[in-house]
Amino acid sequence: MEKLLSNRLNVQSLPESYILPPEKRPNIVPKYATIPVIDLGKVSRDGKAIVDEIINTSTKFGFFQVINHGVPETMIKDMRGVAEEFFEMPIEDRMPMFSEGPKRVSRLYSSIDYDNEETHYWRDVLRHPYYPVESFKHLWPSKPASYRKAAATYSMVLRDLGLLLLELIAEGLGVGSSYFEEELSKIQLLGINQYPPCPDPTLTLGLPKHSDPNLLTLLLQGDVSGLQVLNEGEWIAVEPLPSAFTINLGHLLQVNF
Known part of the structure; x- marks a missing residue:
């Protein structure tokens, strides 16, 4: 619990354990280019063009953003709201759901390997499986009171969006639109990263450079x-568009296709 950044938000200077060596510190990136933005609202009338756009963009970048994706603004706002409430709660209200030892499936942590890493990263994360909802919902945080309802609704709509994207990718790969259904898309996780205000962001990072191991990250x-x-x-640099989702093709998808 003492390792969580959200427990010590009043730090006035960056702790030494978070200061990266000079060669690993963040660089200032010109915002002259960003990843492509794909309008999913055009799928019904121009599906072939959207499929081609997704495949071409995925091949070049491995990333793209989607707009008009069908996730309601109110749902996004509600999920952001309960996430903020969760991290603002006293630690004694946040931790009970995460003290069940090795059997726990919901996790609240600052780093996966905090005790062994040379330098820590400036974030906290709440992560738990979300599908099937009814199998895991009782293991999600019970506070704030609206968390489980908001997360369940959000998770199901996000699953639909993820399956749509996998269907379009499968069509573009020529493996059949249902290729990624069932077992390949069975395991799904919801992660909420919190990056508290940092005394000196030029010396640290929220996360190191990495690739995601899964099929897709939304x-x-x-x-x-x-x-x-x-x-x-x-x-x-990826500019955050209002209510857009950034899609990351994970290692599993890139390596195999």
């Missing part, structure tokens, strides 16, 4: 630009 960014994508040896 990321809802905050209002502050922070995500960067590596493309042809250059880091590109």
